Amino acid sequence: MAVLEQTPPAVAQPATARPRTGLRKYWHLYAAISPFYLIFLGFGLFPVGFSLYLSFHRWDGLGSMEWAGLSQYQYLLSDSDFWNSIGNTIIIWALATFPMIFLAMITAVMLNSAVRFKSLYRVAYFLPNVTSVVAIAIVFGSIFSTNAGMVNAVLQAVGIDQVAWLNTPWGIKVTIAALMTWQWTGYNAIIFLAGLQTIPGDLYEAARMDGAGPVQTFFRITLPLLRPTLLFVLVVSTVTGLQSFSEPQVLLQTSSNDSTFAGGPGHSGQTMVLYFFQQTFDNNDFGYGAAVAWGIFLVVVLFSIINWRLVQRRGD
Amino acid sequence: MASIKGSRRRGIALHLPLVIGTLVSAFPFYWAVIMSTHSSSEIFSYPPKLLPGTHFLENVRNLFDAVDFFGSMWNSLLVAVSVTFLVLLFDSLAAFVFAKFDFPGKGMLFGLLMVIFMVPAQLSVIPQFVLMAKIGWIGSMTALIVPAAANAFGIFWMRQYMKTAIHDELLDASRLDGANFLRQYWHVALPVVRPGLAFLGIFTFMGQWNDFAWPLIALTNPGNVTLQVALSQLNGTHGTTDYGIVMTGALLALVPLLIVFAVGAKQIIGDLAKGAVRG
Numbered sequence: 186m187a188v189l190e191q192t193p194p195a196v197a198q199p200a201t202a203r204p205r206t207g208l209r210k211y212w213h214l215y216a217a218i219s220p221f222y223l224i225f226l227g228f229g230l231f232p233v234g235f236s237l238y239l240s241f242h243r244w245d246g247l248g249s250m251e252w253a254g255l256s257q258y259q260y261l262l263s264d265s266d267f268w269n270s271i272g273n274t275i276i277i278w279a280l281a282t283f284p285m286i287f288l289a290m291i292t293a294v295m296l297n298s299a300v301r302f303k304s305l306y307r308v309a310y311f312l313p314n315v316t317s318v319v320a321i322a323i324v325f326g327s328i329f330s331t332n333a334g335m336v337n338a339v340l341q342a343v344g345i346d347q348v349a350w351l352n353t354p355w356g357i358k359v360t361i362a363a364l365m366t367w368q369w370t371g372y373n374a375i376i377f378l379a380g381l382q383t384i385p386g387d388l389y390e391a392a393r394m395d396g397a398g399p400v401q402t403f404f405r406i407t408l409p410l411l412r413p414t415l416l417f418v419l420v421v422s423t424v425t426g427l428q429s430f431s432e433p434q435v436l437l438q439t440s441s442n443d444s445t446f447a448g449g450p451g452h453s454g455q456t457m458v459l460y461f462f463q464q465t466f467d468n469n470d471f472g473y474g475a476a477v478a479w480g481i482f483l484v485v486v487l488f489s490i491i492n493w494r495l496v497q498r499r500g501d
Numbered sequence: 502m503a504s505i506k507g508s509r510r511r512g513i514a515l516h517l518p519l520v521i522g523t524l525v526s527a528f529p530f531y532w533a534v535i536m537s538t539h540s541s542s543e544i545f546s547y548p549p550k551l552l553p554g555t556h557f558l559e560n561v562r563n564l565f566d567a568v569d570f571f572g573s574m575w576n577s578l579l580v581a582v583s584v585t586f587l588v589l590l591f592d593s594l595a596a597f598v599f600a601k602f603d604f605p606g607k608g609m610l611f612g613l614l615m616v617i618f619m620v621p622a623q624l625s626v627i628p629q630f631v632l633m634a635k636i637g638w639i640g641s642m643t644a645l646i647v648p649a650a651a652n653a654f655g656i657f658w659m660r661q662y663m664k665t666a667i668h669d670e671l672l673d674a675s676r677l678d679g680a681n682f683l684r685q686y687w688h689v690a691l692p693v694v695r696p697g698l699a700f701l702g703i704f705t706f707m708g709q710w711n712d713f714a715w716p717l718i719a720l721t722n723p724g725n726v727t728l729q730v731a732l733s734q735l736n737g738t739h740g741t742t743d744y745g746i747v748m749t750g751a752l753l754a755l756v757p758l759l760i761v762f763a764v765g766a767k768q769i770i771g772d773l774a775k776g777a778v779r780g
Contacts, residue, residue, distance in 0.1 A: 211604040213682045218595040218610065221651035228648040229617055231632070232625030239627060246631065292522060300515055308766050309523040312530075315762045315769075317711040319729040320751035323736050324529045327536060327744060333545045335532065371526060375770055428621060431713045435733055458714075461623055466718060471627050478623040485621060 240475035250472075257476035267477065269452060270460040271484060273358065277433075277456065278426040280362035281369075286418060288370045293377035294407065307378075310371030318368070322435035325364045326351065351436065354453035361432050361454055373418050380414030381407070416496050423492050427485045430458040457481045533755070536748035544744045560749040564735075567746055569724065570753070573731035578757075580642050580727060581709040584649045588705045589698055591651035596659030597690050601672060618653040622714075630718060644719040645727070649709065655701050662697040663690065696768065703765040710758060728754050 208215075240258070243251040261267055292310065296303055313321070328335045329350040337347040350356040384407065392402045408415075433456055437449035446463035448455025455463070461481060465474030536544055539554035564570060598604075599611055629648065630639070638644040667690050675689050691698070713729045720726045723734065732754055735747050762769070 214598050214602050214604045217598045217682070217686075220591040221595050221614070221653070221656060222610070224648060224651050225617055227632070228629055229620065229625060232628035233620060235628035235631075236624050288522075292519070295515055295519055298515065300519070304767075306519055306523065307770055309526050311766070311770055312762070313526050315707055315758055316530075316755055317713075317729055317732075317758065319711075319713050319732050320533075320754045321529060323732065323747055323751045324533045324536075326736075327544070327748065328529065328532055330545075333547060333549055335528075335549050338547070338549045367525070367529070424621075428623070434713075434717075435736060438733070439736065458623060461626075462714075462718075465627055471631070474627055478621075478626070481623055482621050 236475040236478060239472055240479055242472045244471045245469045246471045247469075253472060257473050258480075260473070261476050261480050266452065266455075267457075267460060267480065270448075270455050270457045273448070273453065274427055274429065274456040274484075275488075277358050277361050277365075277429065277454075278423070280358060281365035282419075282422045282426055284362075285366045285370050285373060285422070286415070288366070289373035289418070290377050290411075292370070292374035293381055294403070296374070296378050297381040307375055310374055312371070313368045314372040316368070318431040319435050321368065322364060322432055325360065325367075326436050329356075329360045329363075352450055354451060357433075357437065357449050357454040361429070361436060364432050364436070365426065365429065369422070373422075376418055377411065377414055380411050384410045412496065416493070419492050419496055420489060423489050424485060427488060428458050428481070429456050430462070433459055434462075457484065530755075533748055533752045536744065537752045539745055541743045541745045544748075556745055557749070560745045561753075563743065564746045564749050564753070567743075568731045568735055568750070570728075570731065570750070572724075573726050573728045574754075574757075576642055576726065577710055577728040580645045581706050583646045584709045585702050585705045587646070587650035588652060588655050589702055592655035592659050592701065593663075593691070593694070593698060594686065595651070595656045596663050597667075597686055599656065600660045600663035601667060601669070601690075614653050614656060618657065626715070626718065633719065639719055640722045640725065645709075645712070645716055655705070659694070659697060659701060663694055666693050666697065699765065699768050703761060703769055706761060707758060710761075 239250075241253055241255070243253045243257075296306055300306075327333075329337075331337060331347060331349045331352065334350070336350065341347060348356050350360045388406055388410075389402060392406055397405065433448050433454045434446065437447070437454045438445040444463050444467045446455070446459045446467060448459050457477075458481065461474060461477045464470050464477055535550055535553055537560055538557040539550055540556045540559070543550060543554055543556070599607070633639045633644050638647070671689050671693075672685060675685050680688065711729065712727075713733070716727045716730050717733065720730055726734070732747075732750050735750050
């Protein structure tokens with residue numbers, strides 16, 4: 186929040202101007218920033234306040250609201266489906282994030298060593314990130330399909346049994362994680378690459394003179410200096426990964442009968458946000474949905490803090 | 502001294518994994534192209550098809566029969582273009598004010614903006630839905646455009662950009678020439694930050710084009726939806742999903758994005774990384 190304390194260069198008002206009241210003098214500045222705050226008032230502040238209010242009530246969205254006190258939250262704590270969705274979300278997040286950061290870092294290091302066609306590689310690696318999740322989830326559903334998918338064909342070719350990817354608890358999670366890894370590795374590689382390019386070259390020169398090998402150089406120089414970038418990548422992956430919705434929704438909407446938000450057989454691909462949508466819009470339980478939303482918010486905040494702490498402590 | 506042979510070997514060791522990575526990045530696109538040229542029964546036969554088939558035109562025809570493809574594409578375009586235009590206008594105006602002017606309450610208003618930045622989307626989904634149902638926007642594109650018309654990320658990002666890009670001397674000079682606030686914004690600020698606007702514009706367009714969760718909830722009339730929702734309807738038809746059609750739809754939905762990306766790739770990749778490293 187250091188940015189907030191900086192006072193920008195004050196723009197001097199002409200000395201001849203008569204002192205005017207604040208509002209008259211600055212009205213054009215307030216007008217210029219007002220659209221954002223008006224939209225925020227209607228679609229930001231009101232909703233957040235209202236959802237807090239709602240979470241203490243029972244409401245189906247149509248009838249009258251009924252005061253429920255803390256009972257929605259009490260139920261949330263003992264709701265095994267909610268805990269199941271937390272578990273799923275964290276497992277999918279871990280399955281996607283750790284390989285993704287590892288691959289992205291390796292890719293960035295390779296791109297950073299004076300390689301030809303660098304900009305071509307950068308475009309190729311970034312491409313997955315600009316595609317729509319819906320379209321690409323459909324494509325992944327087909328690549329991982331049990332009978333006719335490319336993945337099982339390759340497995341069969343090397344003599345491994347087929348896997349029912351979209352029908353088993355672990356298969357579902359691995360497929361969702363594979364999709365996320367595919368979509369975000371290149372994006373993060375480019376961010377790591379930018380971080381690498383801020384590390385001065387003479388540090389590497391000095392390390393080489395001291396006889397350090399490439400592995401030693403990576404762990405002693407590259408990794409510590411890349412820590413701010415790593416932190417950025419980890420925080421963004423946590424906040425987006427824990428709120429995954431479109432990937433499991435599109436991949437699994439046809440494979441369960443009760444709800445398009447069920448997350449596949451046995452709810453094993455149901456993430457927290459899917460569960461929120463199911464409770465709210467399939468069950469029309471707006472009060473409980475609001476409580477779930479606050480539960481998700483809490484999990485995301487807790488997880489972000491833990492991640493932050495871990496990365497900050499490591500190098501110190 | 503590394504021999505030529507040695508450096509060539511090093512080159513191969515470096516390029517081989519990079520090329521494999523490129524192939525993995527590209528494979529799903531290739532797969533979508535191949536699948537869109539086969540009939541559903543061919544797609545579900547073993548071994549998987551890796552070469553183009555002959556059913557592309559048939560799939561396209563069936564796709565256009567199954568969903569209002571151009572109608573939903575028009576909706577997507579309408580939403581993405583309107584939001585991009587509004588975001589560029591509102592965000593850059595607010596960013597200009599926060600970057601270059603001083604006024605009472607500025608610190609508090611900007612702090613509020615940063616807090617808003619961190620509020621997760623689900624918290625506002627239900628009240629937003631209820632509110633929009635009350636004012637009758639549910640089911641129309643207005644429900645998608647208005648809440649997205651200005652955002653904290655864009656203002657924050659543009660402000661960082663403008664702080665360094667617009668020189669105070671330029672503003673002072675223009676004021677001495679008698680330029681008022683709007684003239685300064687239009688004639689001094691905007692021309693300088695054009696690359697930043699291009700980044701924010703492309704970024705916003707792609708984000709809106711791909712948005713899925715809120716449109717899925719807010720567009721309650723199945724005949725009047727955005728492209729992403731139409732695609733998911735196609736995929737979700739129980740039992741009778743025709744993969745040839747679905748793949749063709751997925752492929753055609755990617756085309757406008759790929760065009761935007763081809764035009765703006767350099768801008769996006771460069772500026773995105775810059776923001777992340779600056780922090």
